[in-house]
Amino acid sequence: NAGVTQTPKFxxxxxxxxxxxxxxxxxxHNSMYWYRQDPGMGLRLIYYSASEGTTDKGEVPxxxxxxxxxxxxxxxxxxxxAPSQTSVYFCASLQGIGPPGSGANVLTFGAGSRLTVL
Amino acid sequence: xxxxxxxSPSLSVQxxxxxxxxxxxxxxxxxxFLWYKxxxxxGPTFLISISSIKDKNEDGRFTVxxxxxxxxxxxxxxxxxxxxxxxxxxxxxxxxxxxxxxxGKGTSLLVTP
Numbered sequence: 001n002a003g004v005t006q007t008p009k010f011x012x013x014x015x016x017x018x019x020x021x022x023x024x025x026x027x028x029h030n031s032m033y034w035y036r037q038d039p040g041m042g043l044r045l046i047y048y049s050a051s052e053g054t055t056d057k058g059e060v061p062x063x064x065x066x067x068x069x070x071x072x073x074x075x076x077x078x079x080x081x082a083p084s085q086t087s088v089y090f091c092a093s094l095q096g097i098g099p100p101g102s103g104a105n106v107l108t109f110g111a112g113s114r115l116t117v118l
Numbered sequence: 119x120x121x122x123x124x125x126s127p128s129l130s131v132q133x134x135x136x137x138x139x140x141x142x143x144x145x146x147x148x149x150x151f152l153w154y155k156x157x158x159x160x161g162p163t164f165l166i167s168i169s170s171i172k173d174k175n176e177d178g179r180f181t182v183x184x185x186x187x188x189x190x191x192x193x194x195x196x197x198x199x200x201x202x203x204x205x206x207x208x209x210x211x212x213x214x215x216x217x218x219x220x221x222g223k224g225t226s227l228l229v230t231p
Contacts (some may be wrong), residue, residue, distance in 0.1 A: 004161070031216050040127070042207060042223035045164070050216030061152060090161055100150040100211050100219075101167025107154075107219055109161030 002026055004110035006091050008012045012116045018066050021076040023091030032074035033058075033096045034066065035106070036087040043090065049074055050096070081117045087114045121145045122210050124222035131229050137195040139225045141208030144189065148210040152219065153182060153193050156205045165206070166193070198229045 007022045025032065034046040045058030047070040063085060065077045074093075078085055091110045098105045123142045131137045141151070149170045154162040168175040168182045168191065177184050181194045195202055205226045209219040 028222075031218075033218055034219075040223060043219075043221040045212070045215070045218050045220070048216050048218050050201050056145065056216065058147045058212075058215065059220075083216075092161070095219055099154050099167075099169065100217065101164065107217075111159070111165070112160050 004091055004108055005095055006030060006089075006110035006113050008113060009064075009111070010114050012118065013078075014118050015082060017081050018077070018079050019081065019118075020078075021089055021091070021115075021117075022073070023075065023110060024073045025091075025093040025108070027074065027093060027095070027108065028071070029093035029108070030071075030096045032068065033092040033094070034064075034074070034076045035090045035092065036060065038087050046076065046089075078115075081115075083117045085115065087115060088118045089115060120222070121148075122208055122220050123226050124143045124208055124220040127223070128226040128227050128228070131198045131227065133200055133209065133231050134231055137198045137202065137227055139193040139195075139206050139208075139227065141176070141191045141193075141222055142189055143191070143208075143210060145185075145210070145213075147188065147213065149212055151182070151184065151191050152209045153180075153204075154207045154221075156207065156210060162207060195227075197229075200229050201231055203227055203229050 033048040035043045047066040152167040153165040156162040209221040
């Protein structure tokens with residue numbers, strides 16, 4: 001049982017290049033999320049998908065697009081990368097049933113994708 | 119404006135002693151609070167949660183205390199072990215965001231032998 005898998009783990013881009021971060025979960029979770037983590041800033045929500053077929057903006061969506069390809073996969077795209085998008089990106093998923101922190105409602109994270117934009 | 123605040127970026131504690139990590143929040147509508155733990159080069163993992171209708175929740179060496187009047191919660195680790203060295207994030211669910219979590223900036227805990 002792999003949980004949440006993110007690819008690639010590392011990527012270096014030049015300013016203006018585009019790329020897509022891939023995320024897949026095998027837990028049959030309904031909801032999926034993209035966060036970024038920057039030093040001293042904690043984890044900030046970029047986009048989320050509460051269920052298959054829906055996507056919504058989070059706290060810091062500018063410069064990103066997402067696609068919920070199916071129930072398993074949720075990708076994050078940078079159309080024109082900027083140095084300010086240098087960060088560690090985390091994908092997460094959640095069943096969405098029961099109180100937060102209960103067995104079926106624990107946000108499960110991938111190992112992260114470290115992106116550097118030069 | 120950050121609704122979940124962790125004002126101590128780092129904490130150092132000796133092995134065997136108590137670690138106390140603090141978190142403040144501004145939104146009185148939060149109904150759950152969670153703590154996540156993160157090791158380097160790994161994703162955060164869920165540690166413990168507390169409902170806003172409780173003032174304490176305990177799980178082994180980890181206890182979370184909630185003081186609603188002060189809008190403050192704390193995570194106690196007793197006894198602290200070197201393997202507890204990690205970054206700890208306090209979090210609460212965003213409203214109307216599909217159960218997404220609003221995280222604090224984190225506190226880096228170092229437990230020394």
